[in-house]
Amino acid sequence: xxxxRFATNVPQEVxxxxxxxxxxxxxxxxxxxxxxxxxxxxxVSDKVGAILCEQFAVLGVKPGQPIEITKAExxxxxxxxxxxxxxxxxxxxxxxxxLERQLADSIALSNARKAAQRAPVAVPAxxxxxxxxxxxxxxxxxxxxxxxxxxxxxxAEAVAYASQQHGNSVKPEDVRSMMTTLFINMSKNGGASHxx
Numbered sequence: 001x002x003x004x005r006f007a008t009n010v011p012q013e014v015x016x017x018x019x020x021x022x023x024x025x026x027x028x029x030x031x032x033x034x035x036x037x038x039x040x041x042x043x044v045s046d047k048v049g050a051i052l053c054e055q056f057a058v059l060g061v062k063p064g065q066p067i068e069i070t071k072a073e074x075x076x077x078x079x080x081x082x083x084x085x086x087x088x089x090x091x092x093x094x095x096x097x098x099l100e101r102q103l104a105d106s107i108a109l110s111n112a113r114k115a116a117q118r119a120p121v122a123v124p125a126x127x128x129x130x131x132x133x134x135x136x137x138x139x140x141x142x143x144x145x146x147x148x149x150x151x152x153x154x155x156a157e158a159v160a161y162a163s164q165q166h167g168n169s170v171k172p173e174d175v176r177s178m179m180t181t182l183f184i185n186m187s188k189n190g191g192a193s194h195x196x
Contacts, residue, residue: 002040011068011087014039018063019056021049038064047167048084055086081165103160110153113146155179 006012014037021033024043033049035042044052052069061067070085137145158179162170 001036004037004040004042006042006069006071008071008073011070013066013068014042015064015066016056016061019053019061021053044084047169050167051084052086055084059086059088061086061088083165099160103157106153106157106160110150110157113150113153 004012004014014035017036017038021035021044023031023046024034026032026043026045031046032043033046033052035044035049035052055061056067059067066089068087070087072083072085074081074083155176158175159172162172162175
């Protein structure tokens with residue numbers, strides 16, 4: 001049977017004979033997953049096999065159904081990332097999953113907050129001494145609250161990305177540690193981002 005190879009960023013149509021891969025020894029050490037399709041067989045790492053199986057389940061893929069698998073790469077050099085994407089012919093009509101909607105909403109909210117932070121802040125004139133406003137927060141408190149909410153959104157987005165791209169290999173506490181280090185470095189460099 002022919003061995004299928006996935007060219008980067010090129011969808012490959014396959015009809016899987018089984019949605020459950022067979023675990024086999026890798027020539028490079030460790031285990032890998034073997035999938036059999038009408039078009040041939042293909043091998044992927046344990047991690048990629050788990051990602052594909054999860055996507056098959058989410059999409060409700062059935063054996064023999066035509067699907068497309070894409071090994072998508074973005075970025076270059078150390079910033080390059082690989083994402084395995086499974087799609088069916090009906091994907092265009094399918095609504096986004098709950099997680100995808102939440103992620104899109106979170107990104108939109110984060111972008112709106114960033115835009116609001118860049119806009120000039122109008123600081124109200126101080127109230128007369130005789131009539132203080134009890135519920136009015138000082139400008140620094142509002143700025144701190146806004147920045148904290150934006151940081152929470154960025155953290156949630158980074159944790160979701162790590163989970164989607166790397167499964168359980170990158171833990172939320174690892175993301176928090178990386179973000180803390182980067183935030184400290186950015187603070188020291190006047191907001192410029194430098195790798196830790």
